[in-house]
Amino acid sequence: MASIARTSAKVFYYARNVARDIVPQALFRRRLAVRLEKARICDEAACRRLNYYNKLQDGFAPSANAVRISKLPFTPTMYYYDLKEFARYFDPGLLVDIEFGDVRNVPKVPSIVKDRPIRDDDKNAVIMKLDKFRHFQMPADAIPFADKLPGVVWRGDLNNPIRKRFLQAVRDLPFCDVGSHKPNAPAEYAKPFLTIGQHQRYRYIVSLEGNDVATNLKWILSSKSLCLMPPPTYETWFAERHLEANVHYVPLAADFSDVAEHVAYFERHPAEADRIIAAANAYCRTFANEQTEQAISLLVLYKYFVLSGQIKPDAEVWRYITG
Template sequence: MSFTELRKKIFNGKNPKFVYYAEAYAKLHLPRFVLRPRVEDLDRELARRPDRDHIVDRVNYYCKASAYPGTSHQQWLAQSTELCRQPLTHQKVYYLDSMWLARFFDPHLRWHLEEGDVDYVPQVPSIVKSRPIAGDNSRSTILKLDLVRHFIFVNDHTAWRDKQDRVVFRGKVSGKAPRIAFLQRWAQSPRVDAGSVDREQSQYSRPKLTLRDHLRFRYIMAIEGNDVASNLKWVMSSNSIAVMPRPTCETWFMEGRLKPDYHYIEVKPDFSDLEQRLDYYSSHPDQAQAIIAHAHEWVAQFRNARRERLIALLVLRKYFDAVAQL
């Protein structure tokens, strides 16, 4: 077995966690005097960038409010924390990914960090990884969190036309109603390779597949779990097509702005039209290729590391400016 094959087997095509943790802890130990001047220079850096409008648009999307008149000062003090007193979160990735950015700012500023898969709007203005798309979600400010699991992109060298004309799904399904509904309807179909990878064995249990294994298929299901479908990002960077109902939650990937049948193939929430939708695009390969091209264009905006950091810092600054009025 070659080193490349061994690496794929061990990491399943995903980000090696020991590399992530080594980098994350190293960044947390950078001296603050190195970081603070960059915050002071944010406006000058923004002004000289040719993509300024794109950056401002995304900042305002992630942090929608400039003030929070519905939150009382007492409520804010009771639930918020000074940055320098932020405790380690239950899932360390939320602390590591958010505090790396927070350390650019005054440690006595206050925030509320809501960790985990958030499919609701918190009571006070909060930093979140995910939020519901519908309704007033302005109290939820999105940061790029849980990077090790959510932001994975692939280099797919197999053309769509050369892949199996089937759809694949693997994922944890316990407690996740949409995924259970999908398996109940389609797990036995010859057009579908689908299964649960939960530890508890069931009639739907199937062996795990690596990311590369998934890429043998023209279509890959991206079904929401606790919040978003975490595989959507790498699927849209591939030469396969994401298939899913319209999303209900969003992250830094701005799932709420994705266009059905433009960035992905939309199916009904009960998945009843799945086979019909696959048949249509398999018989219209030019339209399938257009979706792949549009998906790649969408993914490209998240690949510039320097711009991503600038946007994140501007989002946090806007959040701190807004909550300072409480």
């Protein structure tokens, strides 16, 4: 159930992107050099981020399944628009391997993805900020931790065994308002839908991975509630691998037997909760500068096209990327 503000934002999102597709694309390509020049004066933190999202170092050739920029698949639509927002600055004949949707494994060839499993050999998964309208909503939270309800809340689809295991472990705890609002949820787990604002009334919000990353993680960490979750196993543009247990979130045991213990501890030590919440909020601010976000996105693609041998690098831009 979307709010009026959320619905309006979605309408604006589509209107803006449709307009970009209607405008002659050559206008964007003429601006590539200027956009790259602005991007390369970003700070070292931005450079580290672009090389984290795109870990490729050696040259490679696009696969036989690669598509031209001019022929990017239109569905899922938000993936198309989010990639096209930056791909349109490059020659429409350039080839790119892509995997839209939830990515459960590292691609066999260097490919643009929304997410990747957290593991060491992940360089073929080149992360772009895709499906960002859904994954990067971070609405304001005006309720201090101390003024929230002293309980635990979770809602979601039961599309991962970890979620059922969580519900089974905490269903009898009186301070837990947890369950699934989906029509196909078993009766014993069925709960009414809650908006983000309704979640934010609680001191403790649980984040659980589904098909890949947990969609609610970003807005929980940007709120004034405390995030409880198992360590992440997938990551997106949010770089979930960099989140630290007991720094940005409270880690939960695999069997969720420690939920009551954690709640009891932070009820006795609210200052500790505030410390973790402040660190989580600071982490979220990493993604708040839209100019920096756009610069990094453009450079991630630029690095991909250079290493795939499809464009010749500008010396200054490439020096910025490679250090």
